[in-house]
Amino acid sequence: MTTENLKIIKLEVKDVRFPTSLEAHGSDAMHIGPDYSCAYVILKTGKGTEGHGLTFACGRGTEIIVKAIQSLSHLVVGQVAVDIFKDFANFWRNLTSEPQMRWLGPEKGVIHLAASAIINALWDLWAKLLNKPLWRLLVDMDPEQLISTIDFRYITDIITKEEAIEILKNQQGKKEERITKLMAKGYPAYTTEVGWLGYSNETIVDLCQKYLDLGFTSFKVKVGQNIQNDINRLKIVRNTIGYDKQLMVDANQVWGVEEAIEWMKKLSDFKIYWIEEPTSPDDILGHATISKALKPLGIGVATGEVCCNRVMFKQFLQADAIQFCQIDAARLGGVNEILSVYLMAHKLGVKVCPHSGGVGLCEMVQHLQMWDYVSVSGTMKDRVIEYIDQQHEHFVNPLVVKNACYQAPTAAGYSTTFLSETIAKYEYPIGSEWELMFSQGLFPDPRKQK
Amino acid sequence: MTTENLKIIKLEVKDVRFPTSLEAHGSDAMHIGPDYSCAYVILKTGKGTEGHGLTFACGRGTEIIVKAIQSLSHLVVGQVAVDIFKDFANFWRNLTSEPQMRWLGPEKGVIHLAASAIINALWDLWAKLLNKPLWRLLVDMDPEQLISTIDFRYITDIITKEEAIEILKNQQGKKEERITKLMAKGYPAYTTEVGWLGYSNETIVDLCQKYLDLGFTSFKVKVGQNIQNDINRLKIVRNTIGYDKQLMVDANQVWGVEEAIEWMKKLSDFKIYWIEEPTSPDDILGHATISKALKPLGIGVATGEVCCNRVMFKQFLQADAIQFCQIDAARLGGVNEILSVYLMAHKLGVKVCPHSGGVGLCEMVQHLQMWDYVSVSGTMKDRVIEYIDQQHEHFVNPLVVKNACYQAPTAAGYSTTFLSETIAKYEYPIGSEWELMFSQGLFPDPRKQK
Numbered sequence: 001m002t003t004e005n006l007k008i009i010k011l012e013v014k015d016v017r018f019p020t021s022l023e024a025h026g027s028d029a030m031h032i033g034p035d036y037s038c039a040y041v042i043l044k045t046g047k048g049t050e051g052h053g054l055t056f057a058c059g060r061g062t063e064i065i066v067k068a069i070q071s072l073s074h075l076v077v078g079q080v081a082v083d084i085f086k087d088f089a090n091f092w093r094n095l096t097s098e099p100q101m102r103w104l105g106p107e108k109g110v111i112h113l114a115a116s117a118i119i120n121a122l123w124d125l126w127a128k129l130l131n132k133p134l135w136r137l138l139v140d141m142d143p144e145q146l147i148s149t150i151d152f153r154y155i156t157d158i159i160t161k162e163e164a165i166e167i168l169k170n171q172q173g174k175k176e177e178r179i180t181k182l183m184a185k186g187y188p189a190y191t192t193e194v195g196w197l198g199y200s201n202e203t204i205v206d207l208c209q210k211y212l213d214l215g216f217t218s219f220k221v222k223v224g225q226n227i228q229n230d231i232n233r234l235k236i237v238r239n240t241i242g243y244d245k246q247l248m249v250d251a252n253q254v255w256g257v258e259e260a261i262e263w264m265k266k267l268s269d270f271k272i273y274w275i276e277e278p279t280s281p282d283d284i285l286g287h288a289t290i291s292k293a294l295k296p297l298g299i300g301v302a303t304g305e306v307c308c309n310r311v312m313f314k315q316f317l318q319a320d321a322i323q324f325c326q327i328d329a330a331r332l333g334g335v336n337e338i339l340s341v342y343l344m345a346h347k348l349g350v351k352v353c354p355h356s357g358g359v360g361l362c363e364m365v366q367h368l369q370m371w372d373y374v375s376v377s378g379t380m381k382d383r384v385i386e387y388i389d390q391q392h393e394h395f396v397n398p399l400v401v402k403n404a405c406y407q408a409p410t411a412a413g414y415s416t417t418f419l420s421e422t423i424a425k426y427e428y429p430i431g432s433e434w435e436l437m438f439s440q441g442l443f444p445d446p447r448k449q450k
Numbered sequence: 451m452t453t454e455n456l457k458i459i460k461l462e463v464k465d466v467r468f469p470t471s472l473e474a475h476g477s478d479a480m481h482i483g484p485d486y487s488c489a490y491v492i493l494k495t496g497k498g499t500e501g502h503g504l505t506f507a508c509g510r511g512t513e514i515i516v517k518a519i520q521s522l523s524h525l526v527v528g529q530v531a532v533d534i535f536k537d538f539a540n541f542w543r544n545l546t547s548e549p550q551m552r553w554l555g556p557e558k559g560v561i562h563l564a565a566s567a568i569i570n571a572l573w574d575l576w577a578k579l580l581n582k583p584l585w586r587l588l589v590d591m592d593p594e595q596l597i598s599t600i601d602f603r604y605i606t607d608i609i610t611k612e613e614a615i616e617i618l619k620n621q622q623g624k625k626e627e628r629i630t631k632l633m634a635k636g637y638p639a640y641t642t643e644v645g646w647l648g649y650s651n652e653t654i655v656d657l658c659q660k661y662l663d664l665g666f667t668s669f670k671v672k673v674g675q676n677i678q679n680d681i682n683r684l685k686i687v688r689n690t691i692g693y694d695k696q697l698m699v700d701a702n703q704v705w706g707v708e709e710a711i712e713w714m715k716k717l718s719d720f721k722i723y724w725i726e727e728p729t730s731p732d733d734i735l736g737h738a739t740i741s742k743a744l745k746p747l748g749i750g751v752a753t754g755e756v757c758c759n760r761v762m763f764k765q766f767l768q769a770d771a772i773q774f775c776q777i778d779a780a781r782l783g784g785v786n787e788i789l790s791v792y793l794m795a796h797k798l799g800v801k802v803c804p805h806s807g808g809v810g811l812c813e814m815v816q817h818l819q820m821w822d823y824v825s826v827s828g829t830m831k832d833r834v835i836e837y838i839d840q841q842h843e844h845f846v847n848p849l850v851v852k853n854a855c856y857q858a859p860t861a862a863g864y865s866t867t868f869l870s871e872t873i874a875k876y877e878y879p880i881g882s883e884w885e886l887m888f889s890q891g892l893f894p895d896p897r898k899q900k
Contacts, residue, residue: 033549033550034549034550034553035550056553057550057554058550058552058553059550060521060548060550060551061518061548061550061551061553061554061561063517064514064518064521064554064560064561067513067514067517068511068514068560071510071511071513071514074899098510098511099483099484099508100484100485100509100510101508101511102508103484103506103507103508103511103756104511104514104515104559104563105559106703106731106756107732108558108559108732108758109554109555109559109560109561109562109758110514110518110559110560111511111514111559111560112559113554153706153730154706154707154729154730154733154736155706156706156707157706157707157736157739253556256603256604256605256606257607258606258607280603280604281556282558282758282759282761282762283604283761283764284734284735284765285734285765285768286604286761286765289607306553306556308558308559308732309732311732311733311736314733315732315734315735318735319735449524
């Protein structure tokens with residue numbers, strides 16, 4: 001391979017949306033009727049190898065991320081991929097701190113989501129060039145090389161580069177044994193499918209039974225709109241799955257701090273493993289207060305799916321505000337930043353249980369969590385990866401869940417390459433499925449709304 | 451006025467940029483060569499009265515905010531202005547929590563900047579409809595009405611609606627006396643003009659002398675790129691202004707937590723009133739650590755210009771992480787959210803000294819700080835408004851600073867209406883000045899970069 005062959009000659013970005021709002025899938029106390037979507041980046045190299053990366057969105061507004069990716073693309077196009085990988089932390093900082101654009105964040109919101117899609121595409125490219133699944137690329141890197149991808153700005157008060165290398169070095173000897181175990185068994189998953197807010201009681205029972213039959217032992221239910229309704233639904237779930245299974249609840253940020261504590265006290269009889277997103281995702285001190293109040297009830301606190309960067313995670317970990325750290329593969333600035341959060345969580349003894357479910361999120365987090373098992377924490381104990389059975393059929397290498405475990409991916413890349421027909425059908429608003437739905441009056445055509 | 455006349459019939463948004471990167475104005479340790487810009491919103495009513503509002507940006511990326519404003523505009527156009535004002539907190543929440551779009555924040559980054567421009571335009575419209583400057587509209591509202599504009603979600607653990615009303619009611623009796631004083635004297639300003647990083651020693655001395663001659667007693671200097679350079683520049687400044695004047699420094703987020711403490715210890719001989727943005731703007735606990743370490747040296751900690759929402763400010767205030775709260779008029783979600791931060795700061799005894807300087811920011815914060823003086827804190831003691839002499843000439847009613855004090859605005863509105871020739875000249879990329887600069891080769895024409 002010559003360097004010229006590895007030049008990134010083009011960045012394409014597509015707004016891909018699925019009409020999930022037509023059913024109640026994915027609805028929660030805050031996100032009513034989302035159309036699961038993504039801003040999808042394709043990096044083309046001279047060699048022909050492509051990197052595909054995405055960031056998740058909920059429908060309207062995906063076009064803003066697309067615009068942001070276009071605005072950042074001049075920092076990527078024309079660069080040589082291997083040069084980026086050689087000094088990835090520096091590239092990451094340049095992308096997330098572009099002097100004129102960082103005002104729009106910094107490192108949060110739309111521009112960080114945009115950076116995430118680009119960075120994820122670069123990791124996909126790297127793994128494909130080496131013909132490895134991403135988790136294996138991470139596991140095979142020597143500690144110094146892996147750590148060289150991370151920007152340690154603002155986190156050295158918790159973890160230094162040297163400490164991070166040391167953590168990885170300490171696990172090197174156990175890697176082969178863990179890889180073998182992982183390849184044989186996979187990584188435990190939990191299901192969020194049983195308790196979306198829009199579902200009827202019958203649907204909840206049917207789904208609980210379905211996932212029990214599939215071997216699941218860990219379940220999550222949405223709560224927070226009405227306490228009596230929550231109690232009724234949790235009764236139904238516990239009556240179906242029993243009290244020996246793991247049960248989590250998720251409030252999707254609806255409560256204030258005191259309200260969260262009061263509400264959860266009323267649900268504590270249901271043996272809740274964690275309450276997820278009890279209040280504002282920015283309220284570190286609020287989560288710490290909730291955590292302290294709920295600890296005597298045996299309820300842990302979880303958050304992270306909209307935690308915007310490593311600096312926020314650092315504080316959630318420092319303040320004992322969460323017992324479960326829910327990194328999101330497309331919210332943080334891609335793999336590089338997520339690695340730093342895993343390392344901080346490990347150092348401070350907090351379990352990482354990734355958020356997932358949105359388009360491509362399950363596909364990505366499985367790689368990260370498997371790297372954590374092999375190279376960082378060395379254990380799957382009390383850790384689970386969220387699993388939702390949606391949109392997987394659109395990927396060339398969809399995840400495989402067997403016996404309620406994610407199976408270790410074997411195909412090269414980050415598992416986020418769409419089938420070409422998916423893009424042809426669901427690119428918004430020009431895909432054939434969207435044209436059809438516009439013509440059927442199921443959705444308004446945005447091109448006719450000027 | 452009929453209701454129909456007050457319907458918002460159109461939202462126009464413009465990308466307006468000034469070529470400030472051609473000189474060193476506005477450069478700091480993080481933002482090298484910004485082109486001071488804004489996303490500028492014009493709301494048109496049936497009656498003809500317009501509301502003009504903006505959010506500041508640094509050049510590249512302004513187009514992303516413009517896109518976000520377009521994506522949010524369907525929530526505004528078609529609404530009747532007086533109906534919005536009657537239940538403004540509810541409108542604010544709908545705008546900042548649109549179910550599909552809140553995933554892109556929530557309440558931070560590009561979509562919150564976009565919301566800010568829209569909300570600011572609505573307040574400008576409200577003040578113009580009542581023919582009052584914004585500060586006077588706020589001061590004249592009865593406490594219940596003013597508080598009804600605020601969304602208290604996520605902050606009731608610090609301040610409730612009832613407490614906020616009580617704070618305002620307690621100040622009612624003193625209002626007239628304070629208005630008289632304010633109209634006579636104005637509100638103290640400080641200057642940031644003397645110490646941008648790009649300036650030569652001679653320029654620094656000349657500017658210090660200039661602002662001394664204008665009556666200024668409070669000065670701010672950028673630091674953080676090189677300790678010896680900082681020491682040299684602070685020596686020059688102190689030698690020129692003396693030790694009886696107030697001197698602040700601003701690191702614009704360059705340091706880690708420990709580095710900030712060490713660096714500032716080396717500058718403590720210069721009698722520093724506050725260190726601004728010592729580290730990541732998201733690092734509440736880091737600021738608390740820095741605050742604690744610098745308190746014995748008499749150095750306060752200030753931050754806020756990129757603090758993304760009231761929940762983050764709440765925690766900075768709770769954690770004693772800042773002694774000076776630097777709200778930004780276009781970063782938070784407009785006036786409504788800023789009012790809540792002033793009220794929390796008052797309750798927790800932290801002084802608000804607004805960030806300013808970017809396009810239109812001085813124009814806006816003067817109104818907010820004057821409301822605080824008359825209706826909330828009742829004092830100007832140890833409080834100052836940042837002042838930078840840039841881009842004021844582009845506004846129909848530019849601020850007036852006399853004897854180093856902002857003079858109370860008298861024209862109706864929020865002081866953010868551009869002269870029409872400014873838009874004709876500086877709208878990017880189609881304004882006549884930009885066309886000229888493209889033709890002169892001073893900037894690349896973005897339309898030719900496909």
